Amino acid sequence: MPSENSTGxxxxxxxxxxxxxxxxxxxxxxxxxxxxxxxxxxRSHFETCLRCQAELAQYKKxxxxxxxxxxxxxxxDDRLVNELLLALQPGGTVHRLHRLSSASRSRKAAxxxxxAAAATAGAAGxxxxxxxxxxxxxxxx
Amino acid sequence: xxxxxxxxxxxxxKEGDHRAFEELVRQTYADTYTLAYRLVGDxxxxxDVVQETYLRAHKGLKKFRGDAQLSxxxxxxxxxxxxxxxxxxxxxxxxxxxxxxxxxxxVPDRDPVIQADLGDLRSNLVAxxxxxxxxxxxxxxxxxxxxxxxxxIATELDxxxxxxxxxxxxxxxxxxxxxxxxGEEQAHAV
Numbered sequence: 001m002p003s004e005n006s007t008g009x010x011x012x013x014x015x016x017x018x019x020x021x022x023x024x025x026x027x028x029x030x031x032x033x034x035x036x037x038x039x040x041x042x043r044s045h046f047e048t049c050l051r052c053q054a055e056l057a058q059y060k061k062x063x064x065x066x067x068x069x070x071x072x073x074x075x076x077d078d079r080l081v082n083e084l085l086l087a088l089q090p091g092g093t094v095h096r097l098h099r100l101s102s103a104s105r106s107r108k109a110a111x112x113x114x115x116a117a118a119a120t121a122g123a124a125g126x127x128x129x130x131x132x133x134x135x136x137x138x139x140x141x
Numbered sequence: 142x143x144x145x146x147x148x149x150x151x152x153x154x155k156e157g158d159h160r161a162f163e164e165l166v167r168q169t170y171a172d173t174y175t176l177a178y179r180l181v182g183d184x185x186x187x188x189d190v191v192q193e194t195y196l197r198a199h200k201g202l203k204k205f206r207g208d209a210q211l212s213x214x215x216x217x218x219x220x221x222x223x224x225x226x227x228x229x230x231x232x233x234x235x236x237x238x239x240x241x242x243x244x245x246x247x248v249p250d251r252d253p254v255i256q257a258d259l260g261d262l263r264s265n266l267v268a269x270x271x272x273x274x275x276x277x278x279x280x281x282x283x284x285x286x287x288x289x290x291x292x293x294i295a296t297e298l299d300x301x302x303x304x305x306x307x308x309x310x311x312x313x314x315x316x317x318x319x320x321x322x323x324g325e326e327q328a329h330a331v
Contacts, residue, residue, distance in 0.1 A: 030310035030317070037180050059313060065262045066285040066316075073171040081170050085163050086191060088199065093182055 021045045022052055033059035147211055157205055162202070165211070166195055172212065173219055179282045180223035182271055193222040198205070216287050220279065222298040227275050262320060269319040273312055280305055280313035 025042040029052055034040055038046070046052045086092055144161050145155040147168070171175055178187040197218050200305035205214055270278055279298060283289040284305075291309075295302040 026314060027307070027310040030313040031306065036306075055317065056281070058317050061262060062313065062317055062320065063285055065266050065283050066281070067288075068263060069266070069286045070288070072173045072175065076171045080174075080188060081167065084170065084195060087192065087299075088159075088163065088166065088195060090159065091142060 022049060025052070026055075029055055030059060033063055034054065148207070151202070151205065151211060152209065155205075162199060164327060169212065169215055173215055174214055176219050176282070176287060177223055179270065179286070180220065180279050181226060181230075181277070182275070182278075186226060190222045190226050192218045193226070197222065217293055217297050220283055220289070220294070224279065224298045227279075233260050237241065237278070259328070265279035265320055266316070269316050272319065273315060277308050277315065280308040281316065285313070 022045075025045055028036075028042045029046065032042075032046065033056060046056065055121055142163075144150045144158070147165070150161045150165050153166060170191070173193050174187055177190040177194070178184065181190055182189050194215065198215060201218075203286075205211070235262075270282070273281070280294055283294045284291070289297075291302050291305050295305040298305065300308075
């Protein structure tokens with residue numbers, strides 16, 4: 001059985017990168033394309049691996065193609081723009097929605113306030129009952 | 142004097158000039174709608190996201206200090222609205238983009254070599270993007286198409302910056318694998 005040292009030497013002499021390394025570093029490669037910092041092991045692997053270099057070239061094309069989509073705008077029906085502008089008019093749907101959301105916030109606040117008040121009243125009631133019970137027990141004894 | 146430039150329109154809209162805000166909507170609507178559609182993958186949903194975006198923009202315009210471009214500010218709001226919308230929708234549909242979708246505006250790259258190189262790739266890319274799960278798609282669209290920073294993406298999607306980066310790398314990997322499914326030798330030839 002070869003010693004650990006001799007295995008290490010054999011690995012150092014192997015020029016072809018291991019496929020498992022490609023898989024290990026594959027996500028880093030996706031970040032390397034726009035200059036993200038690499039750990040030294042990944043860097044040295046990419047420097048020698050033709051497969052990863054080919055993939056890096058593909059990533060570069062992919063990023064160029066994605067950036068070129070920035071100039072594309074989908075056709076928008078004028079009707080939709082007009083609907084939106086109508087909704088944005090003072091008193092339009094959006095303003096009504098705005099008011100509704102404010103009203104709903106106020107209702108929520110009132111609801112929470114109500115619960116808090118009820119809880120406080122309940123606790124006060126419980127204290128009164130407890131103190132009366134205690135007073136009765138004192139009288140009985 | 143009528144406000145003309147974006148900065149003047151923003152300033153006027155901040156002062157309550159409704160026409161100025163309308164003009165800003167007209168100028169930015171197609172871009173906002175395109176981003177919304179790319180994020181949610183459905184026309185009706187994109188319209189809802191756009192409406193919510195302009196509602197928030199209208200409410201928050203006074204807070205817009207002009208440090209970033211108006212378009213970047215609107216992109217961030219759109220991303221946030223779409224993220225909320227997708228969360229509410231609760232199901233991750235993998236919508237197919239219709240082959241029939243129309244482009245209103247397509248400013249070509251000036252370099253003809255790059256243009257030719259990108260031609261085929263771009264036509265498959267749009268479909269590949271729509272195949273991505275929305276969580277991955279959002280990040281790659283915002284970073285690689287709209288050039289938002291990792292920090293901005295993380296904030297608007299309510300995730301950590303490292304999560305945003307991991308999603309970005311996964312999305313790019315899936316897109317690359319989808320666009321270059323061939324073997325190693327053929328990949329070299331592309």
